[in-house]
Amino acid sequence: MHNKQGAQERHTLSVTVSNEPGVLARIAGMFSARGYNIESLTVADITEDDAVSRITIVTVGTSAVIEQVVAQLDRMVPVHKVTDLTLLGDHVERELALVKVAGSGEHRIEALRLAEVFRAGVVDTTIGSFVFEVTGASTKIDRFVELMGEIGLVEVARTGIVAMARGKEAV
Amino acid sequence: MPKELSGADILIEALCDLGVEVIFGYPGGAVLPIYDAIFKQTRIKHILVRHEQAATHAAEGYARSTGKPGVVLVTSGPGATNAVTGITDALMDSIPMIVITGQVATHLIGSDAFQEADTVGITRHCTKHNYLVKSPVQLGDIIHEAFHIATTGRPGPVVVDIPKDVQVATAPYRKPGKIEHKSYKPALKGDLKLIEAAVEMLAAAERPILYTGGGVINAGPQASMILRELARISGAPVTSTLMGLGAYPASGDAWLGMLGMHGTYEANWAMNQADLILCLGARFDDRVTGRLDAFAPKARKIHIDIDRSSINKTVRADLGIVGDVGRVMEDMVKIWKARAHQKADLAPWWKRIDEWRAKKSLAYPASTTEIMPQEAVAALYRATHKRKPIITTEVGQHQMWAAQHFHFDDPNKWLTSGGLGTMGYGLPAAIGAQLGNPNALVIDIAGEASIQMNIQELATATQYRLPVKIFILNNEYMGMVRQWQELTYSSRYSESYSDSLPDFVKLGEAYGWKGIRIENMDGLEGGIQAMLDHDGPVIVDCMVAKLANCFPMIPSGASHVEMLLDPSMVTGEMSDEAKALV
Numbered sequence: 001m002h003n004k005q006g007a008q009e010r011h012t013l014s015v016t017v018s019n020e021p022g023v024l025a026r027i028a029g030m031f032s033a034r035g036y037n038i039e040s041l042t043v044a045d046i047t048e049d050d051a052v053s054r055i056t057i058v059t060v061g062t063s064a065v066i067e068q069v070v071a072q073l074d075r076m077v078p079v080h081k082v083t084d085l086t087l088l089g090d091h092v093e094r095e096l097a098l099v100k101v102a103g104s105g106e107h108r109i110e111a112l113r114l115a116e117v118f119r120a121g122v123v124d125t126t127i128g129s130f131v132f133e134v135t136g137a138s139t140k141i142d143r144f145v146e147l148m149g150e151i152g153l154v155e156v157a158r159t160g161i162v163a164m165a166r167g168k169e170a171v
Numbered sequence: 172m173p174k175e176l177s178g179a180d181i182l183i184e185a186l187c188d189l190g191v192e193v194i195f196g197y198p199g200g201a202v203l204p205i206y207d208a209i210f211k212q213t214r215i216k217h218i219l220v221r222h223e224q225a226a227t228h229a230a231e232g233y234a235r236s237t238g239k240p241g242v243v244l245v246t247s248g249p250g251a252t253n254a255v256t257g258i259t260d261a262l263m264d265s266i267p268m269i270v271i272t273g274q275v276a277t278h279l280i281g282s283d284a285f286q287e288a289d290t291v292g293i294t295r296h297c298t299k300h301n302y303l304v305k306s307p308v309q310l311g312d313i314i315h316e317a318f319h320i321a322t323t324g325r326p327g328p329v330v331v332d333i334p335k336d337v338q339v340a341t342a343p344y345r346k347p348g349k350i351e352h353k354s355y356k357p358a359l360k361g362d363l364k365l366i367e368a369a370v371e372m373l374a375a376a377e378r379p380i381l382y383t384g385g386g387v388i389n390a391g392p393q394a395s396m397i398l399r400e401l402a403r404i405s406g407a408p409v410t411s412t413l414m415g416l417g418a419y420p421a422s423g424d425a426w427l428g429m430l431g432m433h434g435t436y437e438a439n440w441a442m443n444q445a446d447l448i449l450c451l452g453a454r455f456d457d458r459v460t461g462r463l464d465a466f467a468p469k470a471r472k473i474h475i476d477i478d479r480s481s482i483n484k485t486v487r488a489d490l491g492i493v494g495d496v497g498r499v500m501e502d503m504v505k506i507w508k509a510r511a512h513q514k515a516d517l518a519p520w521w522k523r524i525d526e527w528r529a530k531k532s533l534a535y536p537a538s539t540t541e542i543m544p545q546e547a548v549a550a551l552y553r554a555t556h557k558r559k560p561i562i563t564t565e566v567g568q569h570q571m572w573a574a575q576h577f578h579f580d581d582p583n584k585w586l587t588s589g590g591l592g593t594m595g596y597g598l599p600a601a602i603g604a605q606l607g608n609p610n611a612l613v614i615d616i617a618g619e620a621s622i623q624m625n626i627q628e629l630a631t632a633t634q635y636r637l638p639v640k641i642f643i644l645n646n647e648y649m650g651m652v653r654q655w656q657e658l659t660y661s662s663r664y665s666e667s668y669s670d671s672l673p674d675f676v677k678l679g680e681a682y683g684w685k686g687i688r689i690e691n692m693d694g695l696e697g698g699i700q701a702m703l704d705h706d707g708p709v710i711v712d713c714m715v716a717k718l719a720n721c722f723p724m725i726p727s728g729a730s731h732v733e734m735l736l737d738p739s740m741v742t743g744e745m746s747d748e749a750k751a752l753v
Contacts, residue, residue: 018354021303026295033296064483071480077300077320080354 006062010039011086012093012163013070014171015055018078019045026076027055036069037061040095040138040160052080056162083171085163093163097141102129103152111151118144129154175341178307178333179208182271185314187214188346191242193233193606194218194271195226199246200286201273204338218606218635221627223250225599227257227328228588228625231266232600235586236561237607238391240267240322247273248286251332252293256593258328259297263590264414265389267326269317270294276336277305290332299327300355304334307342319350324357325478326389357477361494366502369449369473369490373503374512376447378469378520379407382430382459385414385589386452386476386496388582394497395582398451399423401500404507406514408524410438412453413574414589421578427524428533431459432725433571436532437524439723439731442467444523450474452496455486456590465730475499532723532736533575541716542692544569544644548576548616551642554699559584560612561604565597565621568650571721573616595624598641602628605637612640612703619645619712620669629682632708640702641710643675646717654720658735659727659745679710689713 017023024043031038040058045051059069066084073082085091099120101111104127111130115122120134134144138161145156165171176184182205186194195218198206209217220226223245230241241261245254251272261268275284291303300320302313310333317329373379381402387394395418402409402425409419410430419426428435430442439461442448448470453459455474460466463485474481474488475496482491492499535545548569562577563586564570570587579585586604588596597615605613615622622643632639652667676686685705689698689712702709723734728749735741 022291022295025292029296064487067483068480071482071484075325075478075480077352077355 006064008060009063009066009086010058010060011066011084012091012161013057013059013073014083014085014163015057015073016080016171017053017055018080019050019053020078023053023078024055026078027057027073030072030076031059031069034068034072036065042160042162056160058161081171083165085165085171088165090167091163091165093137093161094135095138095141095159095161096133096135097145097156097158098123099132099134099145099148099156100129100154101132101148101152102154104128107151111148114144114147114151120144173343173345176344177204177208177341178304178310178338179204181307181310181342181344182314182333182338183208183212183215184344185311185346186242189315189318190239191215194242194244195220195229195233195603196244197223197226197246197250199250199273201247201275201335202244202250202271202338204335205244205271205273205333217244218602218631220599220631222625223253224256224595225602225625225628225631227254227261227268227270228593228596228599229603229606229631230268231257231261231264231596232563232586232603233607234266234268234603235388235600236583236604238583239607240269240318241603243268243270245270245272246286247275247290248288250286251288251290255293255297256591258294258330260588260591260593260596261328262297262299264588265326265385266328267322268328269321270328270330272330272332273338274303274332274334277334278336280334290330294330297328298330299325301330301332303332304337307337307340310337310342311344312347315347316350316352319352320355324355358493359495359498361475361492361499361502363502365490365492366499367506369475369492370503370506370510370512372447372471372473372490373405373407373449374507374515376407376515377517378445379405379447379449379517380427380441380445381407381409381419381449381451382411382442382453383409383415383418383451384412384453387415387418390452390495390497392582394500395419397497397500397504400504404504404512404514406517407449408441408521410434410441412456412459412589413587415453416574416585417579417582420580422580429574431456432461433575433721433723436530436723436734436736437527439725439734440527441524442470443731445470448472450476450488451500452476454481454484457485460486461725462728462730467731530736532734535719535722538716539692542689542695542713544572544646544715544719545576547642547644547695547713547715548572550695551614551616551699552577554696554703555612555614558612560614561586561601561608563587563597563600563604563613563615565615565617565624566592566594567618567621568646568654568719568721569616569618569621569644571651572644577616594621598622598625598628598639599631601639601641602631602637605632605639606635614640614642617641617643618650619643619647619672619675620649623673626678629679629684629708629710633683636707638707640708642702643710643712644715645672645675645712646715646719647672648717651721657720658724658741659750675710675712684708684710687711
């Protein structure tokens, strides 16, 4: 099939939806039913009356598949708007991670030093451990986690990506 | 302030406000309050089916033959799960349908209560949309919204799950005004700039073809009229998918017959050789395209569809127009005339088409001893076509023979399960069609295997005195399975013989039907006449050639120009690659 051919692309989609029961299951289920990929998915309501949620989805596929993903999302009844931020051009992507690191002595000092370089904050500490909060592009978090792996990484929790187009316009 | 009504009464009021005349249903514990409300009123007629799947197919038959949405009412748990096949069928074939399901009381949801099933979870991916109603206050608006969603845009099934306590609790009901949905806003009018471009492409084409589908039927009878006008002014030939038969008349000059796996030689070759394909409300289904990388290699493609996701899904369109196909064709005709386009000289194209037509790909071998199934359909057509009958089918060889040899001149007369291919569709669909068209001749062309999948519905027709006819092409095989086994698996007929068949004549009589058996050519026309003469339901058991195959055929993994026209073209066993393809 033509849409299975071509280079794999990574796209970040912003989807606004009515905040009704089951809406996330609808979206996630559509991806699995049609064999599309979800690399990352974040969701939270963004209006004062909790009526609309914004979902950020990172998906991978050929350009034809991505076009289908957008069309399939767009036809769903509770979906207000789908924006392909990658296609739109310049946008910012951020992710937050909590990173637990255990160790003592030199390792502890090195962990703090690296955290400073990455502008990670300490949100919990014991005599033998830290929990760092680090925010940034996914690649930055990947790098931070990788470095902490050498020092005493215990566990990682990541939020997945939220994204927004640059400039003054709303999606 | 309007007076308070129970949830059950709100449902009835809303359905009446929406013009519902008939609902197909089956009672059960979780819908008892609604059934009590039905008992106390006379405005809506309830048709008691014998299995919930049949309720959904009957609603589909009603919808497809009348253009109005079909309405289904079933209970929770097994009632809802039995309806899932028909709901999926309606989704695949874009049939407007509203399915009301009972649910256990809200405080019991999630507790594995008796006859509890997660209906909204189960039907999420086989509906256009679905709802769980948590309060009677929402109920009226949700019912109206459900109808709006089911009937507009690309039509489809909508499930409304109503817990039993919501049916009993009271709330005020007021008929809502025009529905302005927050996020659901289907496009009707196509982009005029794109439509102008489409007109220019059509006018400039040397080998154009109109490839029409079920979307033209869904766009209403006027869309079929505009299609005929578009074909007339452009001079282009017309082919159709299984779902679109009748939109362009089979008796029309430009008609090439159905395309695809069991389509005609001329339709498939014309698609392959065309320089422009105008796809009108069809979706490049795998049964239509055959091998995708060899599909219509020379053609530019214009795709008009109300569902944006249909465009570029499997076949890349050079020009995609999102909109109601009837409205877009109307604009095309207007622009064509405004620009004073003349019919292009398509004589060389038609000359080639005539050469393909000369193959007579629908011809079948004659037999003096047996009834050829194609001949049975042809005889049925000859005997009935003046009455403009509504034909339903089950799924299999008989369905394809009906599509090939029963010629449709009008829309809404051909009801078949296309996308999902659901055996057992035809009888309940015929019941639904007869209810929507009390004076029409309604015939289910069936196979002896499929008909048994919803045979219990004989009783429904009897109860409501519906004079539907069932015409079984009985070859004692699941014929299409047997045909594929013959073509693909060296005739190893694994489980495809219809063993231990009932005596359909006696079975019909047991349900209060007239039963007729046709055993040979001498009895064919007389048997059909006896069926038509009887003022009531008739089941005809027509014994046909057992090993006849449905040709032409594009085998698995083949392109349009690799059609098999007759059994002599079949050799050996298929490759594993071809076996794995659908």
